[in-house]
Amino acid sequence: MQVGFVGLGALGQPLALNLVAAGHTAACWARRPEQMRPLLDAGATACTSAADVAAHAEVVVTCVADATDLEQVVLGRDGIADGAAPGTTLVDHGTGSPTVARVIASALAAVGVHMLDAPVSGSAADARARQLVVMVGGEADVFERMRPVLGCSATHVRRVGESGAGQVARACDQIASNVMLEAVAEALHLAARSGLDPARVRDALAGGYAWSRMLERHAGSMLEGRHSGGCHARLHAKDLNHVLHSAHALGLALPLTALVTQHFNALVGSGDGERDGAALVTVLQRMGRA
Amino acid sequence: MNVGLIGAGAMGAPMARRLLAAGHALHVWARRPETVAPLVAAGAVAHPTAAAVGAAAAVVFTVVTAGRDVVAVTLGDTGLVHGLARGSVVVDCSTIDPDTARDVADRLAAHGIAFLDAPVSGGSPGAEAGTLSMMVGGDADALARVRPLLDVVAATIVHIGPSGAGQTAKACNQLVLTVAIAGIAEAMALAEASGVDLDAVVDVLSHGLSASRMLDVFGRKMAAGRFDAGVDVRLHHKDAQIVIDCAAAARAPVPAAALASQAYAALDGRSGRRRDSAAVLELLRDLRRADAD
Numbered sequence: 001m002q003v004g005f006v007g008l009g010a011l012g013q014p015l016a017l018n019l020v021a022a023g024h025t026a027a028c029w030a031r032r033p034e035q036m037r038p039l040l041d042a043g044a045t046a047c048t049s050a051a052d053v054a055a056h057a058e059v060v061v062t063c064v065a066d067a068t069d070l071e072q073v074v075l076g077r078d079g080i081a082d083g084a085a086p087g088t089t090l091v092d093h094g095t096g097s098p099t100v101a102r103v104i105a106s107a108l109a110a111v112g113v114h115m116l117d118a119p120v121s122g123s124a125a126d127a128r129a130r131q132l133v134v135m136v137g138g139e140a141d142v143f144e145r146m147r148p149v150l151g152c153s154a155t156h157v158r159r160v161g162e163s164g165a166g167q168v169a170r171a172c173d174q175i176a177s178n179v180m181l182e183a184v185a186e187a188l189h190l191a192a193r194s195g196l197d198p199a200r201v202r203d204a205l206a207g208g209y210a211w212s213r214m215l216e217r218h219a220g221s222m223l224e225g226r227h228s229g230g231c232h233a234r235l236h237a238k239d240l241n242h243v244l245h246s247a248h249a250l251g252l253a254l255p256l257t258a259l260v261t262q263h264f265n266a267l268v269g270s271g272d273g274e275r276d277g278a279a280l281v282t283v284l285q286r287m288g289r290a
Numbered sequence: 291m292n293v294g295l296i297g298a299g300a301m302g303a304p305m306a307r308r309l310l311a312a313g314h315a316l317h318v319w320a321r322r323p324e325t326v327a328p329l330v331a332a333g334a335v336a337h338p339t340a341a342a343v344g345a346a347a348a349v350v351f352t353v354v355t356a357g358r359d360v361v362a363v364t365l366g367d368t369g370l371v372h373g374l375a376r377g378s379v380v381v382d383c384s385t386i387d388p389d390t391a392r393d394v395a396d397r398l399a400a401h402g403i404a405f406l407d408a409p410v411s412g413g414s415p416g417a418e419a420g421t422l423s424m425m426v427g428g429d430a431d432a433l434a435r436v437r438p439l440l441d442v443v444a445a446t447i448v449h450i451g452p453s454g455a456g457q458t459a460k461a462c463n464q465l466v467l468t469v470a471i472a473g474i475a476e477a478m479a480l481a482e483a484s485g486v487d488l489d490a491v492v493d494v495l496s497h498g499l500s501a502s503r504m505l506d507v508f509g510r511k512m513a514a515g516r517f518d519a520g521v522d523v524r525l526h527h528k529d530a531q532i533v534i535d536c537a538a539a540a541r542a543p544v545p546a547a548a549l550a551s552q553a554y555a556a557l558d559g560r561s562g563r564r565r566d567s568a569a570v571l572e573l574l575r576d577l578r579r580a581d582a583d
Contacts, residue, residue, distance in 0.1 A: 237538065241534070241535075241538050244531075244534065245531075247555060248527070248531050248555060250559060251527070251555055251556070251557075251558040251559025251560070252555055252556070252559050253552035253553065253555045253556035253559070254552060254555075255549055255552040258534075258548035258549055258551060258552050259545055259548055259549055261534075261548060262537070262543040262544055262545040262548045263543065263545070265537060265538060265541060265542070265543045265544075266543035268541045269540075269541030269542055269543060273541075283543075
């Protein structure tokens, strides 16, 4: 297929490279041209704008920072909507807002362009290893047609409902995983402050009901004080604040999410915004320090 | 003097009555004319647009709900900016986020109009009595010019700093009281679950280190089981979100405020009649009731 890319950041780049490796023909554009380099080296064509990318593609894949950026590259000046022919499909892999996804989908539907909100769960390393989880919102037949694109970097691809549903599922994913991460941090903190070897406690937990992917992935880094390599704390803070805004609009209480968000906020405020989620344990350590 | 007021709600209406009583010529506008009918009956002049209020007055108070309402009445198609002369002053008593306040101030400054963010604390009773506490952000000269008018509605007026600083101070104020209400509700729930008389607890607490205005107001409402609209819980929910947004912008963690805010979110999302924030106690009761839905 003719695939176009907009948004070649930490996550977008491996997603795009996997599609090229799978034999799709690629065109791309990035605000910072140097971000296109690896993809151009892999044989992709450089374009002059998001609209230009859309004009060269049957499928446009976006992976930008947030909902505001997405609106800009799709509906803004020289955006995807300006260049896309009727019948084109937009697949958005970014984490954003369900409301904005629905607004964009209906704006595009008016000009005959399909859209799937398809945010992913997993890191850049997971993307390189093709081990992401993709949660998709949009029409079922569009989803079926896009399977070859959606499955390129993923072990699990699931359509959860109509437009916006993928972003709702992603918000649920963030709630559950970040609350879990805080729980792992608190458990290890208690173990360490009680004079136990927290690594042994970690191993014991991993064999029982407290096992989780977050324990598996982050407990080791928490114990070793290695807090880099994963998704930045400031991005966790930003995404969770967006989740809380959605909950605010619904009149919905998410008490633990609200609390974890503040611990990420503390990390950002202490200058640790570029460390990853495992740094949550340092917030607890600081609370106990004189 | 000719004074304008937009937003004759629970706070705006008593402020308007005080300005009339002080002998000022009051100009008003509301989206729904029936809102200002009682003020017109008391001598105020109703106008067809906010711009027309601006054309009739050199100082205009705005007392609306959300940041977007402030933007609409000041900068919208028929907003104040289209009527106010250079050198006039807008005093915004709404509780909104500091960023919006700074933005509106900048955009009005381009037209030679001063904008003060001047949120108030003290509720409708404070507005009736003219004893509000007002925290002001913006130009000190503009504040000095309108100060005699502010004295009509507020007993305490503090210039906090430049534009937005008043709203930041109000966010701090709302942080304290939203957390306080949640704490008082938990104390009441504990007393109730332990079979202790709530009135007695409120009485004794109010003489000790728990003494606070919030205990006086909300502790008594909770003890009396009065959960009907006094302070609409939706307003505290809105304010709590402003606190969270300010905290994110300042990168300052506010864990207690974040947790408390979720109680207001839960109440706001409930169907049925409007509730006062004292209903946080109801929420806690429902948490220990097996058949709550």
